[in-house]
Structure formats: structure tokens, C-alpha cells
């Protein structure tokens with residue numbers, strides 16, 4: 098089995114988000130970047146599926162050289178090799194286009210992404226890749242098993258779930274439930290330094306959209322505290338003041 | 343030119359989020375001085391299709407056959423893109439549902455369109471520009487996305503736009519299109535729906551609990567409160583990790599993001615990763631025994647105290663509120 102896992106480099110989940118340059122740019126100062134948690138789940142599952150010499154896992158990232166520590170982390174967790182497309186990840190379309198251009202003639206059986214990147218939260222790359230490669234895609238899966246050259250996946254739907262069978266090749270965005278997060282061990286960390294990481298130059302992509310400004314949410318007013326002895330008061334406030342119940 | 347809205351059905355019925363999407367799409371059509379067309383795929387009663395006119399879709403296209411009875415991502419995307427071409431629609435609107443998330447990017451690629459996922463407001467269209475506001479950085483910020491391509495695909499976050507009812511019955515037309523065989527490679531083996539429960543992404547009211555509840559055996563009061571309010575239940579990540587509750591209830595940065603009118607957080611500390619999924623709720627209520635719990639900083643109402651004493655009293659209060667209503 099040949100698996101490609103798309104990985105993105107995102108601000109750590111505890112990051113306080115601020116902007117510079119008249120709120121047009123994300124302020125990276127002091128921000129620690131990590132492997133997107135959902136991509137880590139995808140990677141963990143890919144490694145499980147290819148255990149015991151049952152295939153290879155290539156990780157791919159669209160990013161500048163600064164993302165290499167994150168790529169090395171993926172190699173430490175257990176990816177076989179890595180590809181970096183040397184460009185700023187402008188938006189989901191740009192990223193999907195680059196990955197599709199790389200993957201189209203490489204014969205991957207499945208391409209995994211995270212359900213979304215926790216920075217721009219587009220949840221778009223998986224389905225865009227599917228469309229660009231003209232293969233099936235499922236955007237959010239909570240379970241992934243393989244039976245020969247078909248995958249059985251579980252997709253979340255409003256108020257339930259749907260079980261699908263998808264023939265290879267396909268793209269899927271993984272969410273929690275697909276695998277447990279793997280922690281790299283010492284041997285992994287050592288071998289990651291020597292695993293192959295190739296750098297590929299980007300192809301031209303049409304620009305469709307641009308983020309022109311960021312806003313931060315208006316701060317909420319201070320909390321109105323109700324005495325613990327009087328929860329009836331709270332229900333009353335929700336009914337007559339907030340008018341939500 | 344026109345605006346096209348995809349009206350997703352769940353087992354033949356439309357949900358409120360679809361009426362929101364139609365109302366939103368109608369407002370965009372008005373902004374652009376053009377008309378709105380809806381497309382429905384699958385088996386829906388004609389009366390329900392006609393009823394969509396009420397929300398602003400004067401014309402509804404419908405297509406159904408055996409293969410299209412249930413959702414097939416690729417085929418549905420092909421049909422919607424085709425309908426957009428036939429109707430000369432530059433703007434395609436969907437609801438940002440689980441299926442919508444799989445469709446919008448595909449339609450975007452087909453139409454070489456910019457895709458704004460999870461829009462929360464009407465676009466700004468002054469000066470010939472088209473700028474859509476969406477959440478970013480897991481609800482910690484908003485991004486204003488300028489859609490520069492001629493075609494545009496927008497998916498609307500549920501619960502962020504009000505349903506407007508002022509139209510008359512729609513005219514319903516059959517739409518015909520043969521999606522290619524390779525669009526049907528995936529097969530649905532099973533659909534499991536807990537029909538008696540309100541689905542979390544659609545819920546207007548949510549009652550959520552965390553590790554403060556000590557164990558799964560204590561969720562009875564959470565479910566009772568939720569049932570009384572007509573709310574969905576949710577939980578923090580450690581709670582679903584410990585299998586106290588199903589993963590589908592896990593909200594936050596690595597769970598689902600919701601924006602209900604009311605979010606009641608019981609025994610949840612309010613870690614930044616949890617807040618990422620719930621901070622765009624309109625009203626937040628926090629019940630926590632620790633006055634220093636970070637959740638109080640983003641709450642509108644709160645009670646400092648023991649959930650095991652407070653929640654039963656809240657249940658009684660809701661009961662008497664309902665009895666007096």
C-alpha cells in the first residue's frame with residue numbers, strides 16, 4: 098500500500114492569535130508551530146496500516162524551509178520519506194493544486210489529510226484534491242479500515258454516521274477516532290535525520306481569493322454571576338433577559 | 343446571471359439550516375440585483391420543494407433517480423456545478439454541513455471559483471468587490487476573504503443567518519443531467535441515525551459537561567436538562583477520550599465547532615482548545631465550582647458552585663418555567 102499524508106504546519110493550539118500590519122497579517126512573533134493535530138492522526142493511521150512492511154508512507158507539505166522541523170517530526174513518528182513543495186501555502190486551492198501536481202502520476206493508493214488545518218480551518222484540501230485528481234474523496238472520517246484494495250470508512254453526518262466503501266485510489270480527511278496520536282520514540286527521532294526529504298519547486302496556480310483583513314472577536318462583557326443557592330434566578334435570566342429559552 | 347443555492351435534504355426533509363441558506367442566498371441575489379434558483383437532489387415531496395419559495399427561492403430545480411437517492415459526493419458536485427452553468431449562476435451557496443464541506447471545494451474546482459467556507463455574514467459588495475467574513479484560527483479570529491474569481495462558492499455556517507419568510511410558492515422544474523459512471527465509485531453500506539436526538543451542529547441550544555462530572559454515570563441530569571430545554575448534549579475532549587460520552591459529542595479545536603444561541607458548560611474548565619469550538623455561541627453559561635476557572639472570562643452568565651447541587655435545581659426551575667408558560 099502506498100499512502101501519501103498531507104501535513105501542515107500550524108500555530109500551537111494554545112497560541113494567542115494577534116495580527117500586525119493593520120490587521121492584515123498573522124503575527125508570527127513568538128509563536129510555536131506544530132504539526133496540525135488532525136494530520137498527526139492521519140499519519141498515525143497510515144503508519145498502522147503499513148506496519149510490518151505492508152507499504153510506505155510519504156508525507157508532503159507545501160511550505161518554506163521553516164516548516165522542515167515539522168516534517169522531521171512526521172518522519173520521527175514513522176513516515177518513510179518526505180516531500181516539501183517549496184512555496185508559501187497561499188490558500189487551500191494553491192495547496193491542493195501543488196499536491197495534485199506532485200501526486201498525479203505516483204500511484205498512491207490513498208491520500209490522507211487532516212479534516213482541517215487549525216489555522217484557517219478550511220476543511221477544503223481533501224475534496225479539492227479529490228476533484229483535481231478526479232478520484233473519490235470523503236472530507237471527514239472517524240474510522241478507516243482497509244479490505245484488499247477497498248477502504249471502509251465511517252463518515253460523520255448530522256445526528257449520526259454513514260459507513261462507506263471506497264475503492265483505491267481516494268482522498269480522505271481524518272478526524273479524531275481514526276487513530277491515537279503517536280509519540281515519536283528515540284529511535285524514530287534518530288532515524289528521522291537521515292530519512293529522505295526532497296524539495297520540489299511549485300507549479301503556477303491561478304489566484305482565486307485573498308484574505309484582505311483579520312478581525313478579533315469583540316470581548317464579551319463581564320460575566321453576570323448568580324448565587325449558587327438560587328439557580329432558579331439563572332433560568333429566569335435566560336428566559337426573560339437573554340431570551341434564549 | 344443568477345445565484346444558485348443547493349438545498350440538501352436529510353431523508354427527504356429540509357432542516358432549518360437549509361432555510362437559512364436560502365434566505366442568505368436570496369439576500370445575496372438582492373445585493374447583486376439578480377434572481378435566486380435552488381437545486382434539490384434526491385427524493386423530496388413536491389409540496390416541500392414548492393414551500394422553499396417562502397424563503398426566497400422562486401424557482402426550484404429537482405433531480406432524482408435510484409443512484410441519487412442518497413448522498414454521493416462526486417455525483418452531487420457534478421450536478422450542482424452543471425446547474426450553476428445552465429442557470430448562469432456566478433454564486434453558489436451551500437450550508438456548511440458535513441456534506442456541504444465535501445461538496446463546496448469540489449464545486450469550486452469545477453467552476454474555477456474561490457471558495458469561502460463557513461461564512462457568517464452577508465458579503466460586502468461595495469466598490470465591485472466581494473468580501474466574505476468567516477471564522478479562522480479555530481474561532482479565535484475572523485478572516486475577511488476577498489473572492490476575486492468570477493465564480494464564487496460560499497458555504498454558510500449553520501445558525502449564523504436568520505431565516506426570512508416573505509415569498510410565495512416556488513415553481514418546481516425537473517433538472518436532467520447524467521453524471522459520469524466514475525462519479526459513483528463510493529458506496530454507502532450503512533446509515534445510522536439517532537433520530538430521537540437533536541444533532542449537535544444544528545442545535546440552537548446545547549448543554550455540555552466536562553470532567554467535573556466525575557464519571558459517565560452522572561450524565562443522567564445533563565441529559566434530563568437537555569431534553570427539557572430541547573437542547574443537544576456535548577462534552578469536553580477528556581470526557582470522550584475516556585469513553586464517558588461518544589466522540590460525536592466532543593466539541594473544541596479537535597472536535598466540532600458549534601455556534602448555538604445558548605451553550606451551557608457544566609464542570610468544564612474552559613481550556614483554550616475547548617473554547618475554540620464554542621466561543622462563537624451567542625450566550626454562554628458556566629457552572630463551575632472553581633471561581634478561577636478560565637471559562638468564566640468568556641461567559642455571559644455563571645454560577646460558582648457544585649454541579650451536583652445546581653443542575654437538579656436548574657431542572658426543577660425549567661420544569662416550573664414550562665408549567666407556567
Ligand SMILES: Cc1cc2nc3c(=O)[nH]c(=O)nc-3n(C[C@H](O)[C@H](O)[C@H](O)COP(=O)(O)OP(=O)(O)OC[C@H]3O[C@@H](n4cnc5c(N)ncnc54)[C@H](O)[C@@H]3O)c2cc1C
Pocket residue numbers: 110134551552553554555577578579580581592593594595596597608609610611612613614615616619629630631632635647648649650
Ligand atoms: C492538541 C490539543 C487539542 C485539544 N482539543 C480539545 C478539544 O477539541 N476540546 C476540548 O474540550 N479539549 C481539548 N483539549 C484538551 C484541553 O486542553 C483540556 O484539557 C480539556 O478541555 C479539559 O476538559 P475539562 O474542562 O472537561 O476537564 P478539566 O480541565 O479537568 O476541568 C474540570 C472542571 O470541572 C470543575 N469541577 C470539578 N468538580 C466540579 C463540580 N462538582 N461542580 C462543578 N464544577 C466542577 C473544575 O473546577 C474544573 O474547572 C485539547 C488539548 C490539546 C493539547
Ligand SMILES: Nc1ncnc2c1ncn2[C@@H]1O[C@H](COP(=O)(O)O)[C@@H](O)[C@H]1O
Pocket residue numbers: 102103104105106133135136157158159160186189192209210211212213214215217218219220221222223
Ligand atoms: N501547506 C500544506 N501542506 C500540506 N498539506 C496541507 C497544507 N495545508 C493544509 N494541508 C492539508 O489539508 C488539510 C486540510 O486543510 P484546510 O483545508 O486548510 O483546512 C490539513 O489537515 C492538511 O492535511
